[in-house]
Amino acid sequence: EAGVAQSPRYKIIEKRQSVAFWCNPISGHATLYWYQQILGQGPKLLIQFQNNGVVDDSQLPKDRFSAERLKGVDSTLKIQPAKLEDSAVYLCASSPLGLAGAAKYFGPGTRLTVT
Amino acid sequence: GENVEQHPSTLSVQEGDSAVIKCTYSDSASNYFPWYKQELGKRPQLIIDIRSNVGEKKDQRIAVTLNKTAKHFSLHITETQPEDSAVYFCAASQDTDKLIFGTGTRLQVFP
Numbered sequence: 470e471a472g473v474a475q476s477p478r479y480k481i482i483e484k485r486q487s488v489a490f491w492c493n494p495i496s497g498h499a500t501l502y503w504y505q506q507i508l509g510q511g512p513k514l515l516i517q518f519q520n521n522g523v524v525d526d527s528q529l530p531k532d533r534f535s536a537e538r539l540k541g542v543d544s545t546l547k548i549q550p551a552k553l554e555d556s557a558v559y560l561c562a563s564s565p566l567g568l569a570g571a572a573k574y575f576g577p578g579t580r581l582t583v584t
Numbered sequence: 585g586e587n588v589e590q591h592p593s594t595l596s597v598q599e600g601d602s603a604v605i606k607c608t609y610s611d612s613a614s615n616y617f618p619w620y621k622q623e624l625g626k627r628p629q630l631i632i633d634i635r636s637n638v639g640e641k642k643d644q645r646i647a648v649t650l651n652k653t654a655k656h657f658s659l660h661i662t663e664t665q666p667e668d669s670a671v672y673f674c675a676a677s678q679d680t681d682k683l684i685f686g687t688g689t690r691l692q693v694f695p
Binding site: 500502509510511512513514517525560564566567568570571572573574575576577578 | 588590616618620626627628629630633635673675677679680682683684685686687688
C-alpha cells in the first residue's frame, strides 16, 4: 500500500515570500490533516479535512495560512506571506473513516526554512 | 482542550536495558492513545496504540499501559537495541478526532 506523499521535501524562502505544499493521502482515506512540527516539539494540528470539508481549523493562522482539499483527495497548504517563525516541518497525515480512523499515517513532511 | 505532558525529555539507556516513557493527559473524554517513533529527518511512525477499554497492550518488546483514573499512560521498551534510538511521541485523542501530541522523548540506546 502506498503511503502519504508530500512535495516538495525541502523549501527555502525569504520572509514575506509565499510557498505552497502538496499532499496526496493514502487511497481511500477520507480524513486528511496538516500538522506543523517545529524543531524539538511535537506535531501541532493546523487543519483537518473530512473529504473536502473542513472539520477543524482552529489553530490555523488564517491571516497567512490557507488550505484546500478539492475533490476530497489531494490537498495544498499555502503560506503567504511567510514569517521566520514559520520555519518548521509540515506534515500531512491521513486516516480512514470509522474507528480505524483513530490511527493517523504521516507523510515524509516538507521542511520549510524561512530566512 | 486536551493537553498532553510527556517525561522525560531525554533518556539514555544501555543496550539490553528497559526504557519507560510516561505521559499524562487532561481530557477525561480522550479514549485513544498512540505512540509514534520518529527517527532523525523521518516521518512519525505509529508503533503501538491503546484504547481506553483496555489497560495494557503488548507487541513483542513494546508495551503500553493505561491508567484512566490517573489519566496517564506509559510506553515500555524491553531489551533495548541501538536501533530503538529515536524521538518518541505520545498522543491522545477522542475517537477519531485530532491527535494532541506530547513534547517528545529523545531515547538514546548505547551499545
